[in-house]
Amino acid sequence: MQTTQPTTIKHEITLFAEPVTHIGNFSITNALITSWGTVLIIVLLVAVLSRSIKQIPGKLQNAFEIILEGAMSLADQVTGSRKITEKVFPLAFSIFAFVLINNWLGILPFGAFGLVEHGADGASFVPFLRSGTADVNTTIALALCAVIGSNIFGIVSIGSWKMLNKYVNLKALGEIFKKIRKEPMILLTAPIMFFVGVLELIGEFAKVASLSFRLFGNVFAGEVLLSAMAAILAYALPVPFLFLEVFVGLIQALIFSILTLVYFTIAAQDHSEHEEHETEHAHA
Template sequence: MSASAGSEQILHENTLYAEPVFHVGQFPITNSIISSWIVVLLVLVLAWSLRGKIKSVPRGLQNGLEMVFETFFGIFDSITGSRKRTLQFSPFVMAFFFFVLLNNWLGLFPGFGSIGQIVVEDGHKLFIPYLRGATADLNTTLALATIAVVVSHIAGVIAIGWWKYLNRFLNFKVLWEIPQKVIKEPTILLINPIKFFVGIIEIISELAKVASLSFRLFGNIFAGEVLLASMSAILAFGLPLPFMFLEVIVGLIQAIIFAILVLIYLHIATAAEEH
């Protein structure tokens, strides 16, 4: 390495996106997908360790999981209003919880964002970490939010039928009502077009759901990483500790919020409501 290159500053910035560490063919292996694979592996190992050990008298991991489940069942019951619906939705909702939680917390481990390689790009030396919290990558959160919203629509169609469900968004029923009832109550001429537009607004709100779910999680976790990096830059010893605790709590809270929002979307989509 030449003297001029050695004196050059290594760019050490927190990017909004996850950097590819290497490519497999056309597929970019980013640092965030590596860490999400670690999470998948972790879950697989834990599930493997649970295999055949689920007993009536709980022990170890089963005990902890039961406590988590029981707590969530209580919260979910207050949202769904019935234990039956809670049990229907919880496997899906808790998968979100565990996936998001493990990714959030894994991103706080030492080595994340700090161990990496130096790549020369446009004449600059860029530091690319090998690992990055998976939820600090919009690809992950967008994927999660899309699954959540899509599944909530599928559940809605299954629960109340496709025609009824379609009428929530493209309300043909109210349009059809206009010629039928217009003589009896002329005000319908004014009200039903409004109802139809409300349905169209619902479509936009569904898109907003995806955006709000994905950006909330991404924003919180990414901001946490930036915050920790900044604090470490000021003073690496001791100073980031309180913020680390804060991020642990934020990671948990964001996971809970994500899971509960998914449950609420599912609940609203499957509820046979009448406005």
């Protein structure tokens, strides 16, 4: 670990994933290597599973079925309908698996293996493995999948016109001309509605930012925490924090996938219908 390394080499945990090697002008970072490892692990697990899928399940299949069943019922609680769950579940579950294994791979002590790179500001240590989710590129990619996916899902579920009106509320503006004689207040409410739509549009970008930076921040902080503890005392002290990181990894994967489910569910809901219902309710 850090204390055993020569003092001339810097051991700082960078905010970004360090490139380990280059192919052409494509730099392969340690986070990317870990992600490939994650993909490999998932592919191997699924390969072993899919070979032995039977009507009467074995141990591995049983475990998978329990996980799948539990995840499905949890997703049902979030989405509130089996139909949405069935459509979104593969994406949400893949996010969960990918993030979880990436998080946990980051905790493995292989971070001690790496190479020493001599840069402009002296030699620095570059570990071969870094949690894939401790790289903003990964988390942004996942967040984009979730948010863009949810918008596509919204278009498929309620139609592109309604989806457009969620963000650029042309319908509200149009209603000014339709209803101005009956209720003049619409001159005030319609621009507000339009502005709310713009806020929603900004909110979509905020979703990407919050999803990606929440995950990145947690995992990166975990790595920093672990190395800080190891720097204080390499023996025994990081152990409770390792357990904490295992837990954090699970929680973050869960949060990411559940938020994905939430975004998909919201996208599938028709806002205008909801509002019309409310106004009817108010009139009655």
